[in-house]
Amino acid sequence: MPGSPRTRMMPVAEDASVTQLELFFDLVIVFAFTMVTDFAAHETTAVNLLRALLILTMLWWAWIGYSWLGNVIKADEGIARVAMFVAMGAVFLIALTIPEAFHDLPGGWYGPLVFVIAYLAVRFIHLSVFWLASTHDAQLRRQVIRWAAGSLSVASVLLVIGAMTSGTAQLALWLAALAWDMGWTFFAGNEWRLYSASHFAERYGLIVIIALGESIVEIGVGVAGLPISWSITVGSMLGLAVAGLLWWAYFDVAALVVEHAMHRAQGERRIQIARNCYTFWHYPMIAGIVAMALGLKKVLSYVGGAQGHSLSDALHGIPLFALYGGVIAYLIALVGFRHYATGKLLTPRVVAVVALLALIPVAWVLPALAALGVLCAVLLALIVFEVVVYAQPRDAIRHGLN
Template sequence: MQAMQERSSVSPLELFFDLVFVFALTGVTALMAEDTSARNLVRGVLVMAVLWWSWIGYTWLANVVRADEGFARVAMFFAMGSMFIVALTIPEAFDDLPGGLPGPVVFAVGYFFVRLMHLATFWLASADDPQLRGQLLRFVPSMVAGTTLLLIASQLSGTAQTLMWLAALVADYLGTLFGGAGWRLNSASHFAERYGLIIIVALGESIVSIGIGVTALPISWPIVAGSLLGLAVSGLLWWAYFDTTTLAAERALSAATGETQIRLARGGYTFLHLPMVMGIVLISLGLKKVLNYVGDGSHHTLTDPLYGIPLVALFGGGALFLFGLAGFKAYVTGTMGPVNLGRITTAVVLVALIPLAWHLPALASLGLLTAVLLALILFETVRFAEHRDEIRHGEH
């Protein structure tokens, strides 16, 4: 297998791999939208966490060996097939539908094969690297525990099933967190680009959620307004991440070496990008419900409020994204800074606005979210103009 070079870019095969993840994110949003209860929201979060852990393993793998060369290419296609089956089974991840194969079991087995192919390919790639192979051996127990507990969960129901899912995720996540920092990072720029692209993938899914619920409805001014506001929210989130944050974080990651670099990559990207992606998925749920409200004819556009889980997802998702973004930048760059404090303050404001938005028409709630995010971006652009220019155009 061909090793990844220091300044390599993301390969087309990795982008192709992410198409399956796009479909999986759509499935998570649909799962939470089908039954907007707290229990179903928790289920959606758990499924998202499993999908994320399936995806991140291949970001580390493709940073050690080229994903589009030799056996790694075959492994990526095999993983795509398994991941696609997992995505197809999301509606049955907890409750089996009548007929066909047992959905929860298929989901768990698909996840097992995604993880198994990742481990096998890493094992081959580490043939001449005893330290990396030792790291893999320390990683195996968490992988076995996570997949085994998920298989056990497929035989349970109700609270016991949910708790077993949670135990599986704890085993996977904590096992990786405390399993050592003996991994390899051959290209910091490739690694940062990989995670930036997954943010774009998640934002793309939010745009799909805006339109997919109203494409069969006659166009109207409320649909036009809601769609543009939803697109503005996605654009503002994009701006918050890509304008300066990802540049500053990539440079800090590139400047680090050894285990320090591995810890920054693991903490800042593998762990702290999850709340950002999860926040976008929750916003997608809220956007989907807002567009349904303004377009389906069963709600009064000017008076009917968005309430309950969809409203909490809309504003809470925005807050979660900003918390994750601030944590990511602070962790990787090693400083909190006034920009991060502004984002944390805005996240707190979004949470505090939920009781007010509960009494506003759905379209007005979306407008309020857009206004708060726009105010944050305008403030950052004007207040930190010199700092922003230095990061984007200064020498580095």
């Protein structure tokens, strides 16, 4: 890589691990995820949920660029370190402007435009560093040019125009920008570089862990200031158990299997696994966790008696669909994640998805705490079944016997 010792970029080694700076960056991103949860919880309507999903998708799309960049050059060396800190500041600004991304608040700057400018700053910093990193790599330079020419050029215009409008027009323009941006990735080619499969898999695993951790934080936020009681204790333990079971569903075997498949893959196939299994299939996992956090927050406020609710109140509408739908999206993503890499369909997880869909009408009439208990029971049954029935292959995968 070119440059003086202080500014040069250093390539990532095959056995590299995620740097502390990348983890720091990810913590700021996940803080923005929590702001999305608060944004969705502020107004539980279908339109606002769509807005929240759009903002979450924009954050995800900004983050994945840095996951690829950090697999080409070391994020904590030379000019890349400076770029990461500047991008981190822009992400923090995005998070702060989420509450007024669609409705400008009186006083101060115009919120929607600040949101878009901060988002585009994150994207263009990434593009600039990738451009410098490809100086002596003709293949990577071609890929960066193709991707940027068709992606950011169109999306940036739509985002800025959308920020100057409001209501349905703003939402439609931003949706169009994001759909174009993400869709173009499939047409931009497979000439990206992936120097370390283990680093790439670890980076995505960490963002899942941090997001699950933030869902637990939402449990605490949901009961902050309320007197401790048996219902809050049970609800908190059930919420923690759900998060733990989702962790198990990802990290026990699935993450290892797909990482091994990516290690074995060569050429374009490795890039396709990285793009489809991680960049795309991980998005519904993160979206599912954020939605589940919204549901957990509402359940704990119900069982704690906040805002006039009682222990017998059922969880209706958006909060219920967020709780169950978030877990369903997470499980579907795990099925697609593993199927694309290995060709194997995880039937028990498909059955669990069908069972949860069928149980939504039941949960609709149950007290909120009971609805959370049912969700936890289905996940526990799934994990116990997989551990018992797939004991031998599970042991072989986890302990390197295959």
